[in-house]
Amino acid sequence: MESAYEECLCRELESRNISFERQLPLPLEYKGKPLDCAYRLDLLVSNTVVVELKAVSIIESIHEAQLLTYMKLGGWKLGLLINFNVPLLKNGIRRRIL
Numbered sequence: 597m598e599s600a601y602e603e604c605l606c607r608e609l610e611s612r613n614i615s616f617e618r619q620l621p622l623p624l625e626y627k628g629k630p631l632d633c634a635y636r637l638d639l640l641v642s643n644t645v646v647v648e649l650k651a652v653s654i655i656e657s658i659h660e661a662q663l664l665t666y667m668k669l670g671g672w673k674l675g676l677l678i679n680f681n682v683p684l685l686k687n688g689i690r691r692r693i694l
Contacts, residue, residue, distance in 0.1 A: 597651040597681075598638075598649050598650060598651045601649055601651060601680045602638055605639070605647075605649070606618055609641065614641060614642060615642050616641045616642070617640045617643075618638070618639055619637070619638065620636065620637040620639075620640050621636055622634060622636065622637055622666060622670055624669070635665070635666060635669065637666055637670070640670075644672065645672070645674045645676060646663060646666050646674070646676070647676045648662060648663045648666065648675065648676070648677050648678070649678050650677065650679045651679065651681045653681060655677065655679050660677060660690065660692070663675045663676075663677045664692060668694065673693060674692070674694075675691070675692040675694075676690070676691055676692075677689070677690040
């Protein structure tokens with residue numbers, strides 16, 4: 597279901613002329629050598645905000661750790677973790693600042 601929510605969110609961003617990159621690869625190196633297990637951001641909005649999308653019954657600490665890892669590796673200061681599996685969407689949004 598996350599891919600459907602991602603598609604809808606991307607269409608909303610496009611309709612508002614907000615720039616974004618979707619499924620952006622985030623290269624990973626270990627001891628100076630690239631690894632094949634690179635991360636992939638769900639969305640990077642306006643080259644500033646990392647957006648990680650979920651459709652889970654509850655946000656776990658691993659989900660927040662995932663977002664924070666992306667932010668640290670990419671050098672971005674602002675991130676949003678959005679869980680669409682909630683009755684009221686505002687209750688499924690977590691904002692993180694590094």
